[in-house]
Amino acid sequence: MPLQTTTDAAELPSHDQVSDPGIRHFATKRYRDSLTKEDCLEMFRQLYLARYFDVRLIKEKKRGRLRGTLYSSHNQEAILVGSLFGLRSTDWISPIHRDMPAFFLKDAKFQWAELDRMGLSIQQVCSQVWGRVDSPGRARDNWSHIGSKEKRIIHSTSMLAGTIPVAAGVVYADRMNGGDAVVVTYNGEGSTAQGVFHEAVNFAAVHKLPVVTIIENNQWAYGTPVRLGCATPDVADRAKGFGIPGYIADGQDVFDVYDKVMSAVEFARSGQGPSIVECKTFRAYGHGDHDDDRANKYRDPAEIEHGRLRDPIAVCRQSLLDLGYISAEEAEMFIAEGKNASEATNEDFPPEVVDYLNSGIEFALASPQPEAEEGGMWVFKESK
Amino acid sequence: MAAIASAPVQTKKNYLTALKEAISEEMAANGDMVCLGEDIGQLGGAFGVTEGLQDSFGTQRVIDMPIAEAAIIGASVGLALNGKTVMAEMQFIDFITCGFDQIVNMMATYHYRTAGEVNLPVVVRGPAGAYGGGALYHSQMNEAWFCNSPGLRVVCPSTPYDAKGLLKAALRDGNPCIFFEIKELYRRSEIAEILPEDDYIVPLGKAAVRREGTDVTLVSYGQNVYHCLQAATELEKLGVSAEVIDIRSLVPLDEETIFASLAKTNRIIVVNEAPMTCGFAGEIVSRVTTKAFDLLDAPPVRITRLDTPVPWVKPLELFVLPSVERIVQSALQTVRY
Structure with missing residues (x-):
């Protein structure tokens, strides 16, 4: 593998030109072209699923039915849907705070609404959001700090990039056992400044471990722009220093994300080692919902408007129209893009998507909080 | 002439040999055990605690790591999350600071935050202690930091018998453990002692x-x-x-x-x-x-x-x-x- 960023560089956006409406298509389309019509329509539907989860939680919080900080994935959903769609159930993932939909999208395939499917259910995920006992972690840590050994989701902490070495260890063990699992880790561009990011990716590179590190470059690490966190033109350039491929994907285009991530995943699965996949996107809101007002001040309104021009739902819809997978009439049915949580309504989303969230939220609201004394439990595994 | 049966000579073993035996015996008994650290393979460790280990168990199970303590601890967590028992060596316990977040935030809390779903059999061991002219960064006893982080066992043997028995107990305990070895005792001949031939442990939490x-x-x-x-x-x-x-x-x-x-x-x-x-x-x-x-x-x-x-x-x-x-x-x- 050449030690260069494996992209068609001329077409790619750099830090200050992200989400350029002119950027649509990239070179290697092998995996993208292998998607069936059903696959494409399903991914389109999953974009609504992720968006509605975000919209609905913000509404729930405004209604006073939900406490805690929300880290919106609005405008970044294509990264989650596109990266998860092609994974096997034996693969591991390691999402962070802005990736909440990943918990119900892993192993979702076409059966996300079925309770007994693989993966975590929306009931479990909502129970976690609401801090209820039916959360996979019994609500012991908040928001995205859940996971499941059985479902192969690594439990994160608040320390960014901290799960990458863990991910490397997980697949090292899998390889020892003769497995062919790949691990996909998610981080923001800000996390790539962490020392542990470099330690872990370097270790994975030395041992050619199947670790795919997705960088969701949404231009802002809390209140710090990417140019103050990374001196290379693209974050994917960091890959050069490790001797591994660095891919760049259009983070607004679910099919391009799928294509680039699957390239990295199959590269890893075949024993050739780790990759970095930078997905260019833009953070729609503040760092967390506590930061929304300030984020409108520390970011130029023109930048925000520009960054949200290419809503992943709209980009996907246009591709489906171009491919002839949906009719013009069908395209008009659910217009969720370009709307904040306060503007979007249930009518903007497919009814099965709304029903899905309703079932999760109703379940969570009926689930009790854990007993208080659980706070003192499980510090140690009891000795045999 | 009838052969004269001679009893095997029981030699006294020092603290370092006791540790070596604990690790190699556990590696032999547990095919799911992995060792990782800086210079532990080809070199056999800065102090020789892992000498010969890679020859016996191969490069896959005895991993020479980059100088990256956070990666060493984090990878240990991942290995344990996926079913392995892990011995991670810090070249000096002073250097554990470079992996501190992975220890106190990632590893120590894992069992707690998963409500018992995950337990991590990871022993992070390393040479510790002063009185040897090691200066600021090769002399520390920083055990208090880890005692103050719920979820970690903290162990410090002072004799060869305990070094072997406690290390074996820690590797079998199923919880993460920070294991303080006293490097000034590694080769101290006055404390060398005859160790039991048979497998034994020294239980954690017994003075x-x-x-x-x-x-x-x-x-x-x-x-x-x-x-x-x-x-x-x-x-x-x-x-x-x-x-x-x-x-x-x-x-x-x-x-x-x-x-x-x-x-x-x-x-x-x-x-x-x-x-x-x-x-x-x-x-x-x-x-x-x-x-x-x-x-x-x-x-x-x-x-x-x-x-x-x-x-x-x-x-x-x-x-x-x-x-x-x-x-x-x-x-x-x-x-x-």
């Missing part, structure tokens, strides 16, 4: 009474146990009978053995080579005063390093560290109180 006495209890761990034993010999000449307790494991702590001793002596001195403020000696004194106050005939005493780093040249180093003389003097004051 050892190293010397019985009736007038004052000296509680310690690691190298300071020997300072306490020397002090007890001196005190005997002065007519004071000192009992010496080696706690061996800090978390969990065997309070009963300490309190039982205190019931006899009614006086306690705790010795450790870490700094005084928020050190583990203070924890023991606190437990004594809050749980066994009625047993005390004199104020408990802490003898620790001064609240300084460990300086390099010998007069400076010895100045800041606990000494036999300080223990003797404190014991005399305590029994006269």
